[in-house]
Structures are given as C-alpha cells and as structure tokens.
Amino acid sequence: MFEAIAFYLFAFLTISMFFITVTTSQALYALSALAAGMIFISAFFFILGADFLGAIQIIVYTGAVMALYAFGMMFFDTTRELKEKQGNKYIIVGMSAIAAVLVVAIFSAPMLSTNMTAFYPSAQDIGNTQQVGMVLFTKYLIPFELAAVMLLVAMIAGIVLAGKKMDISLTMTSETDIVTMNNETNTKVLS
Amino acid sequence: MMEIGLNHYLVLSTILFAIGLVGVMRRKNLLLLFFATEILLNSVNIAFAAISHFYGDLTGQMFAFFVIAIAASEVAVGLGLLIVWHKRHGNIDLDNLATMKG
Amino acid sequence: MEKYLYIALFAPLVSSLFSALFTATPKKTFTGIVASLLIFSAFASSTVLLMYILNGGEPVHVEMMTWMATGDLYIPFGFVVDQISVTMMMVVTLVSTVVHIYSIGYMDHDKGFNRFFSYLSAFVFSMMILVMSDNYAGLFIGWEGVGLCSWLLIGFWFHKESATWAANEAFIMNRIADLGMLVGIFLIYWNTGTLQYEGSFEAFAHLDTETLSWIGIFLFIGAMGKSAQFPLHTWLADAMEGPTPVSALIHAATMVTAGVYLVVRSNELYSLIPHVGLFIASLGAFVALFAASMALVNRDMKRVIAYSTLSQLGYMFAAAGLGAYWVALFHLMAHAFFKALLFLGAGNVMHAMDSELDPFKMGGLKKVMKWTYIMMTLASVALAGIFPLAGFFSKDTILEAAFAEHHFIIYSVLLFTAGLTAFYSFRLTALIFEGEERYKLFGIHPHEAYKFMLVGMSPLLILAIIAGAFRTTFFEMVEELLSAVEYHIHSEVTLWIMTIGTQAFVVLAIIFAYKKYNNSRISVPDGTSKMENSFAYKLLINQYYIPYAYDKYLVAPYRELSDIFWTHIDMKIVDASVDGIAGIVYGTGEKTRTMQSGNLSTMLTWMVAGTLGMLSLAVVFGLAVRYSGEILAILSGLGV
Numbered sequence: 003m004f005e006a007i008a009f010y011l012f013a014f015l016t017i018s019m020f021f022i023t024v025t026t027s028q029a030l031y032a033l034s035a036l037a038a039g040m041i042f043i044s045a046f047f048f049i050l051g052a053d054f055l056g057a058i059q060i061i062v063y064t065g066a067v068m069a070l071y072a073f074g075m076m077f078f079d080t081t082r083e084l085k086e087k088q089g090n091k092y093i094i095v096g097m098s099a100i101a102a103v104l105v106v107a108i109f110s111a112p113m114l115s116t117n118m119t120a121f122y123p124s125a126q127d128i129g130n131t132q133q134v135g136m137v138l139f140t141k142y143l144i145p146f147e148l149a150a151v152m153l154l155v156a157m158i159a160g161i162v163l164a165g166k167k168m169d170i171s172l173t174m175t176s177e178t179d180i181v182t183m184n185n186e187t188n189t190k191v192l193s
Numbered sequence: 194m195m196e197i198g199l200n201h202y203l204v205l206s207t208i209l210f211a212i213g214l215v216g217v218m219r220r221k222n223l224l225l226l227f228f229a230t231e232i233l234l235n236s237v238n239i240a241f242a243a244i245s246h247f248y249g250d251l252t253g254q255m256f257a258f259f260v261i262a263i264a265a266s267e268v269a270v271g272l273g274l275l276i277v278w279h280k281r282h283g284n285i286d287l288d289n290l291a292t293m294k295g
Numbered sequence: 296m297e298k299y300l301y302i303a304l305f306a307p308l309v310s311s312l313f314s315a316l317f318t319a320t321p322k323k324t325f326t327g328i329v330a331s332l333l334i335f336s337a338f339a340s341s342t343v344l345l346m347y348i349l350n351g352g353e354p355v356h357v358e359m360m361t362w363m364a365t366g367d368l369y370i371p372f373g374f375v376v377d378q379i380s381v382t383m384m385m386v387v388t389l390v391s392t393v394v395h396i397y398s399i400g401y402m403d404h405d406k407g408f409n410r411f412f413s414y415l416s417a418f419v420f421s422m423m424i425l426v427m428s429d430n431y432a433g434l435f436i437g438w439e440g441v442g443l444c445s446w447l448l449i450g451f452w453f454h455k456e457s458a459t460w461a462a463n464e465a466f467i468m469n470r471i472a473d474l475g476m477l478v479g480i481f482l483i484y485w486n487t488g489t490l491q492y493e494g495s496f497e498a499f500a501h502l503d504t505e506t507l508s509w510i511g512i513f514l515f516i517g518a519m520g521k522s523a524q525f526p527l528h529t530w531l532a533d534a535m536e537g538p539t540p541v542s543a544l545i546h547a548a549t550m551v552t553a554g555v556y557l558v559v560r561s562n563e564l565y566s567l568i569p570h571v572g573l574f575i576a577s578l579g580a581f582v583a584l585f586a587a588s589m590a591l592v593n594r595d596m597k598r599v600i601a602y603s604t605l606s607q608l609g610y611m612f613a614a615a616g617l618g619a620y621w622v623a624l625f626h627l628m629a630h631a632f633f634k635a636l637l638f639l640g641a642g643n644v645m646h647a648m649d650s651e652l653d654p655f656k657m658g659g660l661k662k663v664m665k666w667t668y669i670m671m672t673l674a675s676v677a678l679a680g681i682f683p684l685a686g687f688f689s690k691d692t693i694l695e696a697a698f699a700e701h702h703f704i705i706y707s708v709l710l711f712t713a714g715l716t717a718f719y720s721f722r723l724t725a726l727i728f729e730g731e732e733r734y735k736l737f738g739i740h741p742h743e744a745y746k747f748m749l750v751g752m753s754p755l756l757i758l759a760i761i762a763g764a765f766r767t768t769f770f771e772m773v774e775e776l777l778s779a780v781e782y783h784i785h786s787e788v789t790l791w792i793m794t795i796g797t798q799a800f801v802v803l804a805i806i807f808a809y810k811k812y813n814n815s816r817i818s819v820p821d822g823t824s825k826m827e828n829s830f831a832y833k834l835l836i837n838q839y840y841i842p843y844a845y846d847k848y849l850v851a852p853y854r855e856l857s858d859i860f861w862t863h864i865d866m867k868i869v870d871a872s873v874d875g876i877a878g879i880v881y882g883t884g885e886k887t888r889t890m891q892s893g894n895l896s897t898m899l900t901w902m903v904a905g906t907l908g909m910l911s912l913a914v915v916f917g918l919a920v921r922y923s924g925e926i927l928a929i930l931s932g933l934g935v
Contacts, residue, residue, distance in 0.1 A: 009201065020212045029224065050245075051246055052257075071227070098214040098903070102210070104910040104914055108917065122250060123250060123251070145259060153266050164277075288894060288896075
C-alpha cells in the first residue's frame, strides 16, 4: 500500500514538474522545475529497488547536469520573457497525445513472452549496489571504459568550446609577462 | 489499482515521454529545447528501471546507468556549442538557425 | 561443284561490300570494273553449273549452316542448284554482268557512282539467294532483299522527290503483297511442318484441296506484288524514276520475274489446284491486255517499255497458270534478254537526248545512233514474236498451250495483245529513230554511247536472236522437275493456220505502226488534237485513273487516320501519360521541398510525425499477428 501511495504521489509530482518545464515562459522556472523533476524521478528508482541508480540520478543529473544548465543560463539574458513563435498548438499536442495512446496500447497488450529468462538475474540477498558493481565491472566492463573515454572527450570539448584566451598558457609564462599582460588589458579598458 | 504493476510504470513513462515530445516540438529557445530532451531521457530511464525490477534482470539498470552517462556528456558538448553560437549570433532563437534551408 | 555454287552466290556480295567502302568518295572507275569482274565471275560459275546440269548432273545441294532449329521448326541456310534455279542463275548473272558494264559508262558523270555499284551488286546477291535457296524461308529472305535493293535503287537520286515517292510506292506495295506471302508460308509450315521445297512438296500430296487453294492463293498474292500484277501494278511504271540500268536489271529481267519463279518453283503445288491456276492464267491474260492498252498512247519512252514488261509478265503468269511451267520459264529467259536490251538501248537514247523522255521530241536518231537503232529494232522484233527470233518460240508456245488446253478466251486475249505489243513497240522505234529530226527544234545534240557500252550490250543482242534455238535443249533439261508437256495441236493444219495467222497479224500491226508514225507530218502533240481529247485516250494516258483512285481513296484516308492517331492517341494519351508520370515526380519533389525549411523545430515535428507513423504500423502489425487466425478465416470466407 505504501508503494501505491508513493507511486501516485511521485507520479503526480513528476508529471506536473515536467509539464511546467515545457509550458512556462520563464526560463528560470523551467530550470527549477526540471531540477525538481529529476529529484522525483530518483524517488522512483528507490521505490523500484535500484538504489545505486537512484543515487547516481541525484548526483549526476540533478547535481552535475543541472549545474551545467545553470551555468549555461548565466550566459543568456534569461530575465526577459521568452518570445515563442507559434507552432500549431493542436498539431503538436495532438500528435504527442496520439503517440502516447499508441504506446500505451502497445504496452497494455498482454506480454507475449511469459518465460523470459533474465540475462543477469538479480540475487535477493546482496545489496543492489553490490550487484551493480559485480555486473558493471565484469560483464559491462568495456561499455564502462568507453563511457569513461566519452566523458573525457566531452569534457575536453566543453573546455575548448567555451574557453577564452586559450592560446597562452598561464603556467608556462613567467611572472613579469603575466603582469605586463594584465597592465595592457587594463590600459585598454581604462582609456 | 492498488497493486502497482509493470504497466503502471510503463504508462507513466509514456506520459512523460509525450510531455517531452511536446516540449521538443514547441520550444523555440534552444536551451529550453535541451530541457525537453532531458525529460525524454528520464522517462526512458524510468521504463528501464521498472522492467528491470519486474523481471529480476539487472540489464535494465545497467542500460539506464549508461543513458545517464551519455546524457551528461551530451549536455556538456551541447552547451559548449550553444555558447559558441551565442557568441557568434547574439541570440539562441531556433528560427534564426535556418542556414540549412532548402 | 559446291565451290561454283559459293562463288556464284557470294561474288556479288563481295562486290557490293567492296564498292560500299567507297560510297563517300568521288567516282572511282575501278569500283565499277571490280564490280563487273566479280559479277562476271558469278556468271562464269553459273555457266559451269549450267553445263554440269545440262550434261545430266545431279542437282547440287549444300546446307551452309542452320538458321533456326527451335522445337519442330528447322530452317537451314540451304542452297540448291537444280534445273530451274540454274536457268534463273544464268539469266540473272548474265544480265547483271551486262548491266554492270553498261553502268560504268551510263553513270559516268554521277556523284554516287560507287554507291550505285554497291547497291546493284547487293541486289544481285539478294536475287541469287532468292533463286538458289532450297526452302521458302530463304526465298523470303531473298524476296525482301530484292525489295530493299530496288527501293535503294529506284530512289537512287534521292534529292528528287518524285524518285523517293516512287521508291516508297514500290516498297510499300511489295510489302503489302509480302503479307500475303508470309501468310502462305505460315500455312505451308502449319500444314506440312517443313519449309523445305522437297519436304513440303511431298506433303502437299496429302493435303485437302481447300488448304492447298489457300496456300496457292496467298503465295500468289506475294507474287502479284513482286511481279506487279493488277491491282498492285502501279509501282512498276513509276519505278522508271530510277536510273535506266536499274530498270533494265530489276524491272525487266530479275525482280519482277521473282513472282514467276515462285509460281514455277511451286509447280507441284499449283498443279494440284488447277482452278487457282486458271484464275492466275486469267489474271495474267487480263494484265497483258491491260498493260498493252496503256502502252499504246504513252509519251514516256521508259514507261512504254515498262508497260511492255508488265504485259509480258502477264504472258508468263498465263502460261504458268495453265500448267505450262516450262514455257513460262522459257519465256522468262528470252524476255529477260530482249527487254534488258530494250532498256539499255533506251538508256543510250536518254543519255544522248539529255534525259528527254518524250519520243515525240526525238526522231531520225538512226542517223546518229546507228548501233542503238539496230539493237533496239531487233529487240522489238524479238518482243513482237517474229520468227526466227527468240520471242517467237516462247510466245507462240504460250499461245499454243492456251489453245491446246481449250482456253479460247485466254487465247484470243493473248493473241490480240500480241498485236498490240507489236504496234506499240514499233510505234516507239518509229518515233525515236525514223522520220524527221524533231530534236533539232529543242537544241539537243545527240551522240552515240561509248563503244564499250555497246560491246557490253552485244551478248544480249546475240542471245535475243538465237535463244529460240535452245528450246528443245531447255525442254529436255527441265523435263525432270517441271511437268513438261508438249503441247500438241491435234491437227497439223490448225497449227499452221495458227502460226501463220499470228505472224501475219503481228506483221500487219508493225506496218500500221510504221505508216502512222514514220511520216513527216508527225509533230509534238500539244493537247489540242482531237485524238488527245477523246475519252479513250484520256483513260489510257491516265492509266485508267487507277493511281488517282488509289491516291484519293486509299492513301489520303490512311494519311488522315495516321494523323488522328498521332494527334489524339500518341500525343494525348501515350505522351501525356509519360509526361504525367514525370510531372507527378516533379510535383511531389516541389511540394516536399518545403519540408526542408532549415528550421529545427519543424524538423523535430516531422520526426515525431514519423515516429507516430511507425507506432501505428507497429500496432497494426501486432494486431494482425495476434488475430491472424481470425483474419485468415475472414479472408477465406471472402474467397481470396
């Protein structure tokens, strides 16, 4: 019973948060609602017994990704209201609704396979995190490493794209040169 | 109704996915478009986790794990590109992005 | 012996191909010389084969290679030299050699000199295939080949519209007749299973008369086109647009006789269906009279000779139709000689008179062109059938055959035509060579032809004179193959009366012609004399208005029909549908181009729409899989 209450509560919250995200005209509200929605989704993970995943959701998504978005928001003038050109509302909402209905129809059809055997069955006595660890570092080792490399690449890409004055290396220039540089910049600004 | 089965989670996932689609189609500001994309990814994660739970298979959770990793790197790169565009054009309105016209 | 067959068959082909190398270059005399030499070698081989057959040799059979061997149908490229084909070969190669030599001089100033020899030799090659083939399919190939070459040759001066029109007319009329011939060939194959002469002839004996009649009729329709019998005769007179050597070779000696050859070759068929034979003979007699009547008044020299050819072809068909096949073949041979001689002589006259064709504008040419005068007069005498020249032996035998078979109507028609023949031949010679020199009024300066041309024509002259002596030899030779029947008139007296009577009638006609046209009161008719305005004259000079009728009632409506088909069906339906398909492709491209707006939002919307489509498909297929049993039941209930 608790499960049901928790499910419906969090479901309602998540849906409303995400709804705000897509419909509001204030960018800041959208950001906040998204962050809230992420947290509530992690609640789902905990209900489902995927502890590790829930923790990762909070840390990575809510923590890192939303922080990134927040920093990104700083670049843009988001205090003013967003002017949105009209796409045809009815088509958009209608298509999504139909898509939703169809997917539900597909899912609510009785599952055809009753004797699916699990690839990596979860054992009940060990904790979820431990299980995840066991599978991640043995069976999914290669994807794990690849994901790591990808994250490295993404990080470098982010730095290159967003960085300023990247042609000089501060650590390699001497003290006096840095002072001269600063004076020059100041002179230009002031005069 | 009381008994939460797999179908409940899948329906929830579908609803969230539809909301995400609405956002993708509707938003003209690129940053907010990214938000909608995040919604899509999250909905899918819920579905994976739910299936994993109800079938006792860890594969779903691993998939969701990797989806999170990929989403993170995607955000990083996307935001970087967005910054470059903003520097060049001064705004991030989607309708100005039509250089691939025709 | 086979090598002679191959030489006779392929030497013309080599000649044609050799001359074809030079078609784009200006006149080179050696093409003519080489071509004549090669044709002469074909003639020499034919003579060797003739001697061989005369001395009792077996017919020479070769099968060069297989053409079609599909299912039950077996058609080889086979050639046979038997008594009939060796006669034809000899005639064809002899006249061809003479014409080739003659053309070296005649086409002297023509730009297309080399091309002419190529076409001429190609024609000879096709004719050789026609006469030497041992099955109906090979005959048909040769048939089409001579049709094509005659088109090329009649329209040789293709810049003249009248020439191209005449060439088209000849080819199209031939083609119409060829349809009949093809049906005949199909019937032969259908009923006998083979197209070889030997095999089909054996099988003919077992077929019922009706089938045989149809086969005979259809084959004769083909012969009608090729040999210009009524009603497919108008092309022959118009074919005089081609150079005169062409007329001599094709329209005197070879192509037009292909029809007669066909009937003679199929004699085993026609002897089984005598009623069809009677029809052929009647038609032949009718054509003989019909053509002779048109030649009486014509003012075009070559046309008169062409009508005379037509008339003599009628004689040949009359003979063949009555079952006297060997007589028809003999007359074919003799006729080839003197008719070719006549045409070549006319060529000389044309050359001298600067291509003037109206005999009324000539006259008194015998003073300038002695040898041509002698040749043409002797040829006309032979044509008229005066003893002892060649024509007498062949023509009179036809008359005897008609009389002996008790076909008196045909006999009288042919007899009357013989008189007409004599009349118009000598009308022509008298107008051209005798009397006053009317050409001086027109400022023409005639001269005799080149010496070598005259020398080349001489073999024909000699043969025209002496060919009659070969009658018995010929008879003995072909007796094996053709049902050679000696025609006996029952009483000697009747025979003598007939012969003398015919000769007297012919001589009278000649004298009448001379009296009328060999006097100094002849002048160029200018459309005002009483004669010219009489109904009979008008009828004859317009060829009984048949070409006019064809043009008005056949050609013009057909052209209208073609026009309608073009504008309404071809352009509006066929072209429109093809253009419509292209239009649809273009249209969809134009409309869907707007999809590429470059706007990311729009593209994302399209993406969702596509996803929707896929989902719907998934649902539909899933339902189909789930309820496949019920669906199959419903469909089988509907009878699918």
